Amino acid sequence: MIKILPLDQISQITVFNYWQLNSIRIVSATPLFTMGKDSSICYTAHFDLVVIGGGSGGLACAKEASTLGKKVAIVDHVEPTVHGTTWGLGGTCVNVGCIPKKLMHQAALLGQSLQDARHYGWQLPSSSYEHSWETLRDGVRNYIKSLNWGYRVQLKNKKIDYLNGKGTFLSRHEIKVDLKSGNNYVIAVGGRPRIPNNIPGAREYAISSDDLFSLDKAPGKVLIIGAGYIALECAGFLSGIGCDTSIMARSICLRSFDQDMVSLITENMEEEGISFIRKSQPLRMSKTTGDKIEVEYENTETGLKSIGLYDNVMFAVGRDPTTASLNLNVANVKIHPESKKILAENEQTTCPNIYAIGDVLHGKPELTPVAIHAGRLLARRLCNVSSTQMDYAQIPTTIFTPLEYGCIGISEAKAEELYFKENIEVYHAFYLPLEYAITQRVCKQCYVKAVCLKSDNERIIGLHFLGPNAGEVIQGFATAMKCGVTYDQVVNTIGIHPTCAEEVVKLRISRSSGEDPTVTGC
Template sequence: MKYDYDLLVIGAGSGGVRAARIAAGYGKRVAICEGDKVGGTCVIRGCVPKKLFVYASQYSKMFKAAKTFGWDIQSQFNWPELLQNKDAEINRLNGIYLNLLANAGVELIRGFGTFVDAHNIKIAEKTYSAERILIATGGSPTVPDIPGKEHVITSNEALDLPQLPASITINGGGYIAVEFACIFNALGVKVNLVYRGPQILRTFDSEIAAFAQQSFIDAGINVFTDTSISAVEKTEAGLVCKSNQADITSDVVFFATGRQANTERLNLTKVGIATQANGQVVVDEEQRTSLEHVFAVGDVSNQDNLTPVAIREGHYLVDRLYAGGEQYPDYDFIPTTVFCQPEIGTCGLTEDEARAQHANIKTYTSTFRAMKYAMSDVNEKTLMKIVVNEDTDQVLGMHVCGADGGEMIQGFGVALKQGLTKTQLNSTIGIHPTSAEEFVTL
């Protein structure tokens, strides 16, 4: 049978775009469909605009410390200007993605894709056939079905609020919740951070998470733990969050309580593609779904919802399909960052994970005030932690909560991936004066 395309990719986010470009480079007939801007969650409504907001919010701390370094700065924040410049940058990146696809010879089809049958996809009232199909539709934030959910925003809307609120209640304890809590707090908004469990950032090292939580409290964020919001009511005083602890009132209520895979429109049940309860597509180690010729990469199919993971999955998949590639993504020692303030950088096992897997674990920690704040009244501190298997001397995890934590952990992540030992770490000469040198002197 002759198909319209060798490969049709549904979803033009980071993973889908990479897969499409590489496949076209191998001389394949490739199309990609997208019903929104090309670039996906990360570029359009995720990590890129959020990081721009993080940069904007960090200036308040820099201005606070500036006087001790001889700078007398008078500053005033302009929220609409930030939004305007953010949108301009997103449009620029969208244009780059469009050029990447065009230059690679990938046909862009505007519209959302829906399975008609195993090899045919309907896009904007027209049907296209493909020998192989790749699902790369990503995920979206969800709001639980509670009374008043219509008054709640998610991270999508938080990036485009028409005006900066005086107060905001953020429900959630994961990285999205704490990142936005720190952003709005640093911009002068009264922030309530509400989490149903006893400790925010529960999937991170518990010592790092506790340190971060206390840092948020010290910075002025109202942290409510063991608190579950059951309803949101609109009143003259504002939006009131009803909870098991107390009513919490604010101008805006923002839920960061989970994400769901974007599979609802795909009509997967019609063609027998299996999904999980959260809509994620079930795949094997080949990224293959329950249909032999249909694959899935990125947030739509796995738990490591990270842009570099989606890119790697898409690239390796296409290499295996069309170029005899033999590489598979390795999900161990994936460095990651929470762009809160102070910033968290982490790679490898937490202390609890390490103790569950190995008999003899030793940890090394250091808490200090970074030199950049030493002369100012900015009291933010840094915590560094190393987790070591004493039986093998291998470093199983490295964690930092402090300024530039992500930049630090990226480099150390390379060493961890290669089996770094504590002896090797100790033999490395540090760069002085830096915060990162503490890792090689612990």
């Protein structure tokens, strides 16, 4: 066990991601020889900043504070999933989130490119292709291990102490850390996937996204339960590498996103061969003699019950923050009664000297770049070199479904709710990427939409792009929107031709005009 104790007067403690003190004493019991169960040799160390959580936000905060001259330690731990899956330093994004997701999405895109290649003159040896899950899995795993190692090297180079253990509050000025041996106990900052306890067989037989990327064999026939972006993204790349994939959605998909775009996404996914079991929820799961997973489910409207057989069932029904083990009540840190996330304003919790960043914050985006930026800014404020606060407005993001969806700002429905329909103008267009022309690929869902506020010189308050490389397209426009770009400024920008991104600056048709928004040429 490690105990972190204040030596002098405490100025600040930061919870979940870090504790900030004028001076901290860590007393560590490290077994070096055997003289009974509790034998140890102790050492002491002093830190200006202790980070709990080795994910994107925690690492960014720790490295920034170290760069600014502070003595920093990271306390990091991960609980294995119910199936024993664990991983290395770097948090959810690196190990079981953004990075493996994007790499497997790329694998699916390459499969489509193989089909397209013949139309571009490539003489390929076979008309059918087989995908090796093991090769993909091992390639992704090896790349992630290189990132894990790189983070450890960065911490060493910045003289940040790394403590592989779980931190728990003893009081608002004291924590303990239980050390573990090996590399299997590294925390992912923020939250973990939720697998319901009230569905018989769910925890025994279903997996989460934490398990998906390291399965021993190809996933086979897969049922994904959930309607959020993790469900749709995983379904997309699994289908793209040849898995028979279904999505079970109790309600609407991608609830917080623009529903015009969502309808086009799901329509495209169905055309790509992904099945949607709509308005349904699972009742129970069991294993068959053939080692299949039998899922009984019911339609929430009709009550009709059905049964399906699958090789794998994955839950993607939300994530729970990893706050339970922190013992926050002793530090008077309040959490939201439903989400169990930490309540904070400008990252400051209900205890004046305790802060939090990243996915554990109630009401904030669960996005890696958000945690990274917030962590850096907070470190600078605590080191008294800046007063800049994190701006959570107009956060750009992309959903890596087979047809990618990038957006920044608010949806059309939210704009009408905030500013009234008569004060909103929408400019939109359906387009066909040039890459699809020779292949004669049928794709009616490539679409771009700009939501503008009439009373503010048609300032763009929502930009939505559905098509190839959506993240690359939206990133640049995100900067423009942070600067308050208007519709007139966008359409007076010269486009790069021929690209998909130029479809944004070519927007000329308003929804109010009633004209057909289909692009017919240059």
